[in-house]
Amino acid sequence: MRSLDLSRIDNPAVRGGSSWNWLIEMHLDRAEDAVHAARDRVCQELVADLRLLGMHPCLMVADPTRPVEG
Secondary structure: OOEEEEEEEOOOOOHHHOOOEEEEEEEOOOOOHHHHHHHOHHHHHHHHHHHHOOOOOOOOOOOOOOOOOO
């Protein structure tokens, strides 16, 4: 993992722009590294802790090398 960013995601439709949504963005060298990161004990514990807090974490891969078709 090259780096990790934590960002609050605000909803402009909500008065005051506040929400409880967060983005944890892991910057990896290869999309295949996401499999290893998701299976890492630290990542699994983070996801479990977020679930205990009542959140609904979801892991996704965004691969900038694959263009959107349409």
